[in-house]
Amino acid sequence: MSLQMTKAEREAFLAGVHVGVLSIPEPGRGPLAAPVWYGYEPGGVLWLVTESESRKGRLLHPGGRVSLCAQSEKPPYSYVSVEGPIVSIAPSELERDERPLAHRYLGREQGDRYIEATGGTAARAESLLVRVRPERWLSVDYSKEFGLGLDAR
Numbered sequence: 001m002s003l004q005m006t007k008a009e010r011e012a013f014l015a016g017v018h019v020g021v022l023s024i025p026e027p028g029r030g031p032l033a034a035p036v037w038y039g040y041e042p043g044g045v046l047w048l049v050t051e052s053e054s055r056k057g058r059l060l061h062p063g064g065r066v067s068l069c070a071q072s073e074k075p076p077y078s079y080v081s082v083e084g085p086i087v088s089i090a091p092s093e094l095e096r097d098e099r100p101l102a103h104r105y106l107g108r109e110q111g112d113r114y115i116e117a118t119g120g121t122a123a124r125a126e127s128l129l130v131r132v133r134p135e136r137w138l139s140v141d142y143s144k145e146f147g148l149g150l151d152a153r
Contacts, residue, residue, distance in 0.1 A: 001145065002144070003141055003145060005139035005140070008042070009139070010137055010139040011040075011042035013080045013139070014040045014134075015041055017104060018071060019036070019037065019070070020035070020036050020068045020070045021033050021036070021069045021070075022034055022048065022066060022067070023067040023068070023069075024060060025059070025064070031067075032055060032056065036048050036050070037049075038068065039100070045132060045133050045134075046068060046082060046132045047130065047131045048130050049101055049127050049130070050127065051126070052127065052128050053126075060130055062087070062088060063086065064085070065083060065084065065085050066084070066132055067082065067083040068081070068083075068132070069081040075142070076141075076142035076143040076146060077142050078139075078141040078143065080137065080138070081137070082136065082137055082138075083135060083136040084132050084133045084134045084135035084136065085132065085133055086130060086131070086132055087131050087133045088129075088130075089129070089130050090128065091128065097129050
């Protein structure tokens with residue numbers, strides 16, 4: 001039995017709420033691997049927000065390639081890893097990008113608290129909206145080994 005996810009399963013899994021680990025090539029060193037909040041809708045691009053002056057922000061550039069791995073935290077484990085080019089980097093917008101991401105991961109109330117605690121609408125370091133087109137996928141759903149499938153958890 002194959003433990004690979006179907007295209008629909010892997011896209012639905014990636015669209016779920018998971019902390020992703022973003023890997024970015026870094027010249028002269030191993031790749032930078034850092035946890036990130038991200039957004040994805042099946043068939044679309046993966047997107048994330050980062051500060052322009054962070055290590056991640058300085059290493060990202062249009063056309064560069066990155067990988068992101070998202071996993072379940074409870075057994076039987078599952079994960080989806082995607083790799084692809086950065087298709088755009090632009091300044092992020094608080095209401096269009098940052099607040100929805102905070103709501104996705106923390107819920108409305110806690111997400112709003114997070115936004116206010118990290119600067120809210122006050123001047124702060126420039127944040128970047130980074131979009132990545134998933135081209136290569138790797139996925140495993142160990143629950144298939146037990147006849148459970150992702151929906152049965």
